[in-house]
Amino acid sequence: MAPSVGIKDVARAAGVSVGTVSNVINRPETVATETRARVQSVIDRLGYVRSESARQLRAGRSRIMGLLVLDMGNPFFVDVARGAERAARAAGLGVMVCNSAQSPGEEAEYLSLFAEQRVRGVLLTPADATGRNIAAFRRHGIPFVLVDRVAEGTTECSVSVDDVAGGALAVRHLVDAGHRSLAYVSGPPGLNQVRDRRTGALDALAEAGLGPDALRELPTERLDVAAGRDAGARLLGLPDADRPTAVFCANDLLALGVLQAMYAAGVNVPDDLAIVGYDDIEFAAAAAVPLTSVRQPAVTMGALAAELLLEETGAQGAPTAHEHRRVVLQPELVVRGSSLPAR
Numbered sequence: 001m002a003p004s005v006g007i008k009d010v011a012r013a014a015g016v017s018v019g020t021v022s023n024v025i026n027r028p029e030t031v032a033t034e035t036r037a038r039v040q041s042v043i044d045r046l047g048y049v050r051s052e053s054a055r056q057l058r059a060g061r062s063r064i065m066g067l068l069v070l071d072m073g074n075p076f077f078v079d080v081a082r083g084a085e086r087a088a089r090a091a092g093l094g095v096m097v098c099n100s101a102q103s104p105g106e107e108a109e110y111l112s113l114f115a116e117q118r119v120r121g122v123l124l125t126p127a128d129a130t131g132r133n134i135a136a137f138r139r140h141g142i143p144f145v146l147v148d149r150v151a152e153g154t155t156e157c158s159v160s161v162d163d164v165a166g167g168a169l170a171v172r173h174l175v176d177a178g179h180r181s182l183a184y185v186s187g188p189p190g191l192n193q194v195r196d197r198r199t200g201a202l203d204a205l206a207e208a209g210l211g212p213d214a215l216r217e218l219p220t221e222r223l224d225v226a227a228g229r230d231a232g233a234r235l236l237g238l239p240d241a242d243r244p245t246a247v248f249c250a251n252d253l254l255a256l257g258v259l260q261a262m263y264a265a266g267v268n269v270p271d272d273l274a275i276v277g278y279d280d281i282e283f284a285a286a287a288a289v290p291l292t293s294v295r296q297p298a299v300t301m302g303a304l305a306a307e308l309l310l311e312e313t314g315a316q317g318a319p320t321a322h323e324h325r326r327v328v329l330q331p332e333l334v335v336r337g338s339s340l341p342a343r
Contacts, residue, residue, distance in 0.1 A: 005048045014042040064094050065309060066114040066122040067302075068107065069147070070191075071223060072099040074253055075281040076298050077125070080147060083302025084123055091310050093120060102188065102222060104128035108136070115140040121309040123147050123302070129190040143312045147305045148296075149192055150326060157312065159305040159327045163193050166294040166331035167200025168207075170248045170276045171215075173292070173333055175208045177340070179246035179274060183216045185231040185258060187223040187250040194250050197278065201248055216244055223250065228257020235273075236265050245273065246339070252277035252284045252293055259287060259338065274339040280332075290336035297329055304329075 011018045016039060023031050024039040031039070042048075067084055069077040085095045096119065100107040107127040114122050115137065122144040126134060137144065146158035174182060184201055187194045198217065205214050218234055220227035228249065235243060235258070249255035255277030262269050269275055269289045277284055280295035304327055312322045 005046045007048070010039065010042050010046060010048050013046065014039045062118050062120045063092065064096050064117065064119050065306065066110075066117075066119045067095050067097045067124075067147075068100055068110050068114075068122065069097070069125045070100055070102050070127055072097065073224065074251065074279075075283065076251065076279040076296065079281075079298035080125075080302035080305075083299035083304075084147075084306040085302075086299075087303045087306035087310065093310070095306075100125075100127040102127050102191075104130075104133060108133045111137040115142060118142075121145070121313050123305050123309060125149060129192065143309060145305045145309045145312075147301060150328070155324050157305075157308040157324045157326070159301050159308065159329070161296045161301070161329045161331050163196035163331075164200040164203065166278060166296070167197035167248070168204040169200070169331060169333040170197075170278065170294050171201040171204035172207070173335065173339060174246040174248065174274060174276060175204060175210070177246075177274065179244075180210065180214060181216075181244045181246075182214060183218055183235060183244040183247045185218045185220060185228060185247060185249040185254045187220050187227070187254060189219050191223075197248075197250055220254065223253060225253050225257040225260070228254035228259075229261045230257070232258040232261025232265075236261065236267070243273075246275070247273060248276045248278075250278055252279045252281045252291060255291055255293070255338075256283065256287060259289060259291065263288060270338050270340045276339050280334050284334075285336065287338070289338045292336045292339040293334050295332045295334050301329060 007018055007021050011021045020031060021039055024036050028036055065088055067081055071077060081097050088095050098110045100110060104127050111133055121142060124144050124146055125148045144156055146156060148160055150158050150160050184198055186198060201215055202212055218231045220231055247258055249258060255275050259269060259275055262273055267273055277291050277293040280293040284291040284293045
């Protein structure tokens, strides 16, 4: 492996000082045009790339923010990342995207990595419901913003969607369509989003004069298509008299898995079983039976979270006055063919 080219190598080949090379890279307007062109030509020829880690140590400020989400296999979080990256690039920063895979242990490891890399700040969708990982990370003094979760018990900024309202939208729609026996495919019950969507679902049932026994909860270990198929198989295993006529799923991947299970078993959606998902990912509209879903403004969520972090860290220059705040966005129900009125 060839040795890496350093700034001294560039200076020697160009016949200038190290300081001149540094100015060409960082303050090109201070260098004479001819000298700047000569140095840049040597940089291009030798393939010199400046050491960002060395620059960080000198400046004490990173040009990278971390983004740690539950599942990058979920298009919802891809959209969150897209929004965050857009805002970060506008401020001249990059984003290091990591996936906790819904594991508190992996979350802790990535937060330690962010601290080691001295990132500018972190956007975090927590996997650890106990808050221990956040408490440990806070000791490093690195700013962070919670994404897709309200900052309960913390003073930090957060950007989330009103999941209680979203759960109510989904179930109210199903009740208005005539359904009186429903299931909630929830995902891991420890996640705040899962609990909030269930709370909203129960609120909508109470509005309609229905008790909590009208909602059969089917928890799953994960929030993916395979877990949805498994939940669908459990529904199919129920006696016909006990089988709900409608299913609300905590996200679209679960809903798509339930839809796949019904399709494979010859169950008609929505005539025999209505399905509503959550997130309104791109695949929802493209499903074999287009999926009704509660839309979250994922790109906006990521962008707003990044902007809060940029404001707090003064990425545009000198730090500005910053007050921690909670931003709560409103969900929207998008009705498609998977939830037509019950017969």
